[in-house]
Each structure stands twice: as structure tokens, then as C-alpha cells.
Amino acid sequence: MFFAFLESSRSALAAIFANRLRSFLTTLGIIIGVASVIAVVSVTGGMSAFIGDSFASLGANSLTIQSYTPFEDLMKGIRSRLTPADLELIEKRGEGIASITPILAANRSSQIKYGSQTAYSEIMGTTYTYQDVSQTYTEVGRFLAQSDNQTRRRIAVIGEDVRENLNLPENPINEYVEFSGEWFKIVGLLEPMGDIMGQSRDNLVLVPYATMVSILGNQARTDIGIQLSLTPTAEPDAVISQLTNLLRNAHDLSSNEDDDFRIQTAEQLMEQFDQILGTLTMVIGGIVSISLLVGGIGIMNIMLVSVTERTREIGICKAIGAKSHHILMQFLIEALLLSLLGGLVGLATGYGLGMVIANNIPDFPSASVPLWAAGLALGFSAFVGVLFGILPAAKAANLDPIDALRYE
Amino acid sequence: MSLINLTSITKHYEMGSQVVKALDGIDITVNKNDYLAFIGSSGSGKSTMLNILGCLDKPTSGQYHLNGKNVEILDQNELSEIRNLEIGFIFQSFNLLPRANALNNVMQPLIYRSIGFRQRKEMAMDALSRVGLGDRVDHLPNQLSGGQRQRVAIARALVTHPSILLADEPTGNLDSKTTVEIMQLFDELHKEGHTLIVVTHENEIAQHCHRIVEMKDGRIFNDSATEKATLGVAV
Ligand SMILES: Nc1ncnc2c1ncn2[C@@H]1O[C@H](COP(=O)(O)OP(=O)(O)O)[C@@H](O)[C@H]1O
Ligand SMILES: [Mg+2]
Numbered sequence: 001m002f003f004a005f006l007e008s009s010r011s012a013l014a015a016i017f018a019n020r021l022r023s024f025l026t027t028l029g030i031i032i033g034v035a036s037v038i039a040v041v042s043v044t045g046g047m048s049a050f051i052g053d054s055f056a057s058l059g060a061n062s063l064t065i066q067s068y069t070p071f072e073d074l075m076k077g078i079r080s081r082l083t084p085a086d087l088e089l090i091e092k093r094g095e096g097i098a099s100i101t102p103i104l105a106a107n108r109s110s111q112i113k114y115g116s117q118t119a120y121s122e123i124m125g126t127t128y129t130y131q132d133v134s135q136t137y138t139e140v141g142r143f144l145a146q147s148d149n150q151t152r153r154r155i156a157v158i159g160e161d162v163r164e165n166l167n168l169p170e171n172p173i174n175e176y177v178e179f180s181g182e183w184f185k186i187v188g189l190l191e192p193m194g195d196i197m198g199q200s201r202d203n204l205v206l207v208p209y210a211t212m213v214s215i216l217g218n219q220a221r222t223d224i225g226i227q228l229s230l231t232p233t234a235e236p237d238a239v240i241s242q243l244t245n246l247l248r249n250a251h252d253l254s255s256n257e258d259d260d261f262r263i264q265t266a267e268q269l270m271e272q273f274d275q276i277l278g279t280l281t282m283v284i285g286g287i288v289s290i291s292l293l294v295g296g297i298g299i300m301n302i303m304l305v306s307v308t309e310r311t312r313e314i315g316i317c318k319a320i321g322a323k324s325h326h327i328l329m330q331f332l333i334e335a336l337l338l339s340l341l342g343g344l345v346g347l348a349t350g351y352g353l354g355m356v357i358a359n360n361i362p363d364f365p366s367a368s369v370p371l372w373a374a375g376l377a378l379g380f381s382a383f384v385g386v387l388f389g390i391l392p393a394a395k396a397a398n399l400d401p402i403d404a405l406r407y408e
Numbered sequence: 409m410s411l412i413n414l415t416s417i418t419k420h421y422e423m424g425s426q427v428v429k430a431l432d433g434i435d436i437t438v439n440k441n442d443y444l445a446f447i448g449s450s451g452s453g454k455s456t457m458l459n460i461l462g463c464l465d466k467p468t469s470g471q472y473h474l475n476g477k478n479v480e481i482l483d484q485n486e487l488s489e490i491r492n493l494e495i496g497f498i499f500q501s502f503n504l505l506p507r508a509n510a511l512n513n514v515m516q517p518l519i520y521r522s523i524g525f526r527q528r529k530e531m532a533m534d535a536l537s538r539v540g541l542g543d544r545v546d547h548l549p550n551q552l553s554g555g556q557r558q559r560v561a562i563a564r565a566l567v568t569h570p571s572i573l574l575a576d577e578p579t580g581n582l583d584s585k586t587t588v589e590i591m592q593l594f595d596e597l598h599k600e601g602h603t604l605i606v607v608t609h610e611n612e613i614a615q616h617c618h619r620i621v622e623m624k625d626g627r628i629f630n631d632s633a634t635e636k637a638t639l640g641v642a643v
Contacts (some may be wrong), residue, residue, distance in 0.1 A: 002522070006525075011507070011508070014507055015507065312503075316505060317516070318488060318491075319462075319464055319491060319497050319503070320491065320497065320520070321488050321489065321491050321492020321493075321517050321520040321521075321568075322488060322520055323484075323488045324484065324485055324488075326519075326520060401484075402459055405464070
């Protein structure tokens, strides 16, 4: 039995390599399935760590407040908002708060001009504390100062992409750019931050929060985000419940209405992110299952062809003493090895793909495939091979020797 | 005890409404170290006969005892075992495995006996040297001449030390010079004590044997000893 097993593996490999191209095409489904799952696992593994670091920089003692619109309302065109009035309220009445960083974004992409040059950029109003909250520092010039906000100065700190897109000089300090019909003096250039998921983080203009409020003042639909850092002695839960009451009163919510905002700790934000990542993984898992299924059917198809092609060989083997289980094992091992090899190629391809993706995202930890994922991928490939190999193998094993020998 | 004993063997093929009687009541006994030729025109049932003797095919009716065993009651796997242990097949079209070299072809039947690689190789090398192919063991079938391929096939039949060698038109695809060589090899194997049954439609080949069974329309028409047999007895 053992020798027959070894011998079967040897001749199965010979058969697979004799038809290299066909074997490769046959296993393509499995290669793609395994490659995509490994690529995703190797990148998301790194991504969780990366996001974790990002949230850690917010500090354990910080809260994020954002407006929240339930899905049904969104469909009806209703949007919840956090307003400058809410910010003022929190500034006045909030307890246990060390610093408040408002973030007021203009419409996602706004036109910005310098001389005859025009570019599109994200414009955000915020305060000097943003620097620490988002770990964004200036390379040239200075960041927004507290006094800029109080006096609503028309100044801006720009990202590297904005400087480039507008053909601003290497040192853009004291140049003037225009947007929303107002002129802003550039006081700082941010350190380049690179891309995240193909999205540049340097196409950014920061202006003082109060300046932004006054520019957008006529647009009633402003929705701000608020970052809070707490005093060392403050209890996050207590602060959350106090702020919740404050905002519910301000928004006139009756006791049977849900909050139209979310107050979250950095930890909760991260959990939420992990949840999204989990959903993503499941969706991809579904796609992968389908491609493994298709791959398995491909293997079954080619194994059936192979059984037909080798009918005479099967007849010869039976004539010289092969029993059904010898033939069964021969073809089963061939299907198994075929899909396992496909799994291995997919593993290598997926890892390579993950590495390429990870290397193209700055600050991203290099891709790594956890052992369980590699094992699972190969196990699944093997399972698919055996599952879809059984039918052709049984067909081969049950051939009548005399008919098989006569087969032309 | 006789090696092979057939009583009232028939083999019928139904072709639509018509029944082809490939074998139509065969009684025959073959003893150890017989050297027997089945001759007869094409379609007389020689191949059908040999396939039944080799347990590749089952008769429609009748009894077949091989080495005292009733073959009728065996299932496919048990028949495989009988073919592996008792029978060495030699075919007209050689029937070698195309992707295996000479050595692996000869080792193949031993795999089904779970013999380890070393011993398998040793036995196969012995068999290949016996047929004069000790220096061609790593050639693939398509790298060998017809005569050499048939020698590989004979080595594969010999390697299991079967009780009986069955050859269906073994020289049908070979030129006359190679035919003589193969038949000489058969003569030697017979002298060494093997039992050989050869199917042929050529008289010269049949004349190598010691017993000739003539077939016609699925029946045995004549069964006689040749001069060789009488010579053999006289010596
Ligand atoms: N599988 C089969 N189906 C139908 N008829 C067959 C089959 N095999 C053999 N026969 C018929 O049986 C007869 C004997 O065939 P065979 O034993 O091959 O003859 P030989 O080997 O003497 O030429 C022939 O008439 C042939 O047509
Ligand atoms: Mg014939």
C-alpha cells in the first residue's frame, strides 16, 4: 500500500509535468483563489497593525464626536449635523476636557487658485491642537496658532501636493492663494505624508477653524467633527454621558429618539474599523470560495479528460494486476497534487502581490502571511482536489479491463 | 493436476438482434510446461479464448479452473490478483506504459504486490537481462524498436514469475528477423520450464510449439502434438 502510494505520487507528478501548460491552466482557478485570499490576508494583517498605530497616536484619553445619520434617514435625504453652536456648547459646559480640536471640512474637493494656476484640494478648518491629534507637522514655516483662530486670520498651511499642483515655489511661505473668493497667505508647508490606499494625504489645505466658519457661515449645512483630549483625571465614560446629555438637549431629542451623533473613544473607533475589515474579509472569502469551486470543477473536467485519454493505460495496469483501489488512488493523488501545486503557486503569487501592495503604501509594515492562513489555503486546495477528483478517479477505477484495453 | 481446465466454455456477444458466438463450447486442458499454439483464421475466437484464459474476460457459460481454483466466482479485484500472480500477458501491440521507461514498465506489476523499490528494481533488472535488454533500461517505449518493445513486454510478463505466459500474436507487428529472435526466446523460456500459450495465424510460428490447437468459428477443430514434441520426448 505504501509503495503503491509513493509510486502513484511519482507517476502523478510525471503526468502533471508532462502536460505542464494544461496543468497550469487547470489550476488557474485555484491559483487565483488562493492568491487573492493570501494577498488580502497579508495586507489586512499589516493594515490592522497600521491603523492600530494611527489610533494609538490619538492617545487613550481622547474622544471623537461626529454626527450620525441612521440609514433610513439618509435614504429620506435627512442628514444629522454637528454645528459650530454644538462646539461652543461643549467648550463652555463640557467637563474634564483638556483640549478641543474642531475639524470643519469644506466640500470634499474645492477649487484653489494661485496666479493663473488652478487645483483641487481638500480644505479643512481646524485649530492648533490638530497638529498633535493627527501627527501632522510643518516642514517649512509654522502651523496654525491659537491667535490665528481668535482673529480669524486669512492664513493657510498647505500640503506638498497642493504646492506642486499650483506651481508654488519650493518655499511657498508668504505667497497668496485664493479660494471661495478670499485670499489666504501661506504660513506653513506640511511634511509629506505619502499615500494611504492610493489616496494622497498631501493634497490638503488647513485654515483656522473660525476663518472657515465665517467663510462657510452662509452655508447652513456645515457639519463638523470634534476631537477631544481629556484631562488625566477624567473618566471617559462620565465625560461621554455628560456630553451626550448636553448634545441631546441642544438637539431637542425626546427620550424615545436615538442620538443623532456618536461619541467614541479611540478604542471604539478601532473596533469599528476592525468590524469593517472583518466584513471585507468575509466578502472576499465568498469570492474566493466561488473561485475555488470553479477551480475544482476545472480540475474535475481535466481529470475526466485525462481518464479518457489514458483509458488504454488503465487497461494495461489492470491487465498486469492493478486493483480498483490502485487506479482510484492514482487519479485521486493526481487531482490532489494538481490542486496542491496550484495552492502553492497561489500562495507564492498572493504573498508577492501582498508585498507589492504593502511596499507601495508608505509607513506600511511589510506583508506577512500568518502560518494559519497558509495552512488553511493549502488545506482548502487539497480538499478541493480530493472532492472534485473522486468522480473521475472512481470512473477510472471501475473501467472494465478488457474494454479499456480495446479502447482506441 | 492440470494447470488449466476448461469445460463447455462459451462466449456470446449480442449485436442487436444477432448473437455472435465467439466461443461455442470449448473443452481443453493445459498442463504445466505445455508449449501451445492457438491457430485459426481471423475471427475464429483465438483472442477471446486467450482473454478468458488470462482472466481478463469472463465466459458466458462453462467452467474454468486455473491451478485448481474456480475462477468463475471471483470478483474484479480477485481477478486482478490472479492476473498479477499467475499470468504474464504479451500483446501484439506491446501495451507498454508510454510515459514509463523500460525499467519502470517492468517494475509496474510488482508495485501491486507491495514489493519495495530495491527488490523491485533488482527483479526487473534480472528480467530485462534475461530478454537481452540490460543496457536499455532507461529508454522510453518510443525510443525502442518494435522487437525491443516486445522484449520489454516479455520481461514485464516474466518478472512476476507467473505460472503461465499468454501471448496474442506476439510477432504480428514485427519483421521476420525479429520474429525469429522472439520465437527463439520463447523456445528458451519453454526449456526453462515456463508454460506458454501463443496465439498466431502463421504456421511457421506455430511450428515452434509442441502442441497446436486449431480453431474455427469458436470451436476447437483439431488438437495435435507437433514433431518438436515427439523429438523432445525422443531425446
Ligand atoms: N467485444 C466484442 N463485441 C462483439 N463481437 C466481438 C467482440 N470481440 C470479439 N467479437 C467477435 O468474436 C469473434 C471472435 O473474435 P476474436 O476472438 O477476436 O477472433 P481472432 O482473435 O481469432 O481473430 C469475431 O467474430 C469478433 O467479431
Ligand atoms: Mg485476435
